[in-house]
Amino acid sequence: MAKDPVRVLVTGAAGQIGYALVPMIARGAMLGPDQPVIIHMLDIEPAAEALKGVKMELIDAAFPLLKGVVATTDVVEACKGVDIAVMVGGFRRKEGMERKDVMSKNVSIYKAQASALEQHAAPDCKVLVVANPANTNALILKEFAPSIPEKNITCLTRLDHNRALGQISEKLSVHVSDVKNVIIWGNHSSTQYPDVNHATVNTGNALKPVRELVGDDHWLNADFITTVQQRGAAIIKARKLSSALSAASSACDHVRDWVLGTPKGTWVSMGVYSDGSYGIPPGIIYSFPVTCEKEEWSIVQGLKIDEFSRKKMDATAKELVEEKSLAYSCLN
Ligand SMILES: NC(=O)C1=CN([C@@H]2O[C@H](COP(=O)(O)OP(=O)(O)OC[C@H]3O[C@@H](n4cnc5c(N)ncnc54)[C@H](O)[C@@H]3O)[C@@H](O)[C@H]2O)C=CC1
Numbered sequence: 001m002a003k004d005p006v007r008v009l010v011t012g013a014a015g016q017i018g019y020a021l022v023p024m025i026a027r028g029a030m031l032g033p034d035q036p037v038i039i040h041m042l043d044i045e046p047a048a049e050a051l052k053g054v055k056m057e058l059i060d061a062a063f064p065l066l067k068g069v070v071a072t073t074d075v076v077e078a079c080k081g082v083d084i085a086v087m088v089g090g091f092r093r094k095e096g097m098e099r100k101d102v103m104s105k106n107v108s109i110y111k112a113q114a115s116a117l118e119q120h121a122a123p124d125c126k127v128l129v130v131a132n133p134a135n136t137n138a139l140i141l142k143e144f145a146p147s148i149p150e151k152n153i154t155c156l157t158r159l160d161h162n163r164a165l166g167q168i169s170e171k172l173s174v175h176v177s178d179v180k181n182v183i184i185w186g187n188h189s190s191t192q193y194p195d196v197n198h199a200t201v202n203t204g205n206a207l208k209p210v211r212e213l214v215g216d217d218h219w220l221n222a223d224f225i226t227t228v229q230q231r232g233a234a235i236i237k238a239r240k241l242s243s244a245l246s247a248a249s250s251a252c253d254h255v256r257d258w259v260l261g262t263p264k265g266t267w268v269s270m271g272v273y274s275d276g277s278y279g280i281p282p283g284i285i286y287s288f289p290v291t292c293e294k295e296e297w298s299i300v301q302g303l304k305i306d307e308f309s310r311k312k313m314d315a316t317a318k319e320l321v322e323e324k325s326l327a328y329s330c331l332n
């Protein structure tokens with residue numbers, strides 16, 4: 001029997017990431033090849049014509065799974081009955097801008113959209129915040145939508161996770177799908193900590209630790225980390241636009257694993273509300289290693305944390321605590 005369609009909201013749908021993301025959703029990359037979807041697209045008035053164009057293209061692509069398209073500048077209409085909300089809309093960082101510069105513009109957007117989602121989305125709506133500052137936008141959304149379960153509000157660090165897998169795969173000349181269990185700890189910012197201490201490579205007959213195969217702690221503790229931390233900025237510098245293709249693809253990975261589950265023995269990174277695991281302060285949205293089953297994520301517990309990692313995990317937590325107070329000061 002055919003499944004009922006799932007309603008997926010994409011905000012900022014006329015933007016760079018939105019344009020890459022909606023066809024991926026319509027092709028089944030987010031929810032699977034047998035899951036029909038109705039795509040809701042929200043943007044603001046100045047982008048209304050462009051949004052219309054995206055809707056026309058979605059129709060023209062004749063996607064078999066696409067059962068409807070809502071394209072609107074009305075946030076209430078956009079949020080009505082949505083099961084999944086991918087929040088990409090916001091003010092984008094331009095070359096040379098610090099993430100903090102975009103904070104005040106974005107937290108007020110997320111405060112307003114929190115109320116719309118709370119009142120009009122499906123009660124169990126799952127939310128993925130992509131727009132920067134992603135962790136803090138997600139936190140503001142959580143705080144101003146208290147009736148949405150906190151476990152349903154997440155932010156995207158899967159792109160950073162995938163970037164880390166990509167760097168290891170390039171370094172070792174192995175296929176990226178043979179590398180697993182890297183971790184992104186903390187903020188989707190340049191303080192994030194990409195950690196390979198538990199990562200492995202499938203060599204065909206064994207799972208070998210990445211650290212052992214790379215055999216170059218200096219590279220792993222320095223260049224590897226900064227390359228992943230700075231990758232977004234490097235792409236903005238090269239394209240004069242943010243990473244749209246890889247962000248859209250990673251957003252699909254995030255939601256797919258959340259809804260359909262992570263493969264056995266594999267974890268992924270997601271920005272989630274901290275419960276105090278690994279000594280990270282509660283009250284912030286922090287990226288942890290998680291496994292997903294039955295549409296719920298759980299933080300992987302019991303990983304050994306060395307002193308080097310501890311410092312980096314605490315530094316990125318500190319930045320998030322500071323961002324939280326900055327966000328609140330912008331709202332006052
Ligand atoms: N978490 C992550 O891994 C990544 C996050 N990003 C962030 O994603 C966001 C989107 O990036 P792009 O698509 O490249 O930017 P973009 O500027 O091309 O698109 C943003 C869209 O949001 C719309 N928008 C602005 N205010 C809105 C509102 N109140 N409601 C609905 N839509 C609104 C704009 O009109 C525009 O169409 C940015 O904040 C960017 O920094 C980008 C790459 C990776």
Ligand SMILES: O=C([O-])CC(=O)C(=O)O
Nearest residue numbers: 093132231232233242243
């Ligand atoms: O700052 C941006 O817009 C880009 C970004 O987050 C990334 O590519 O990771």
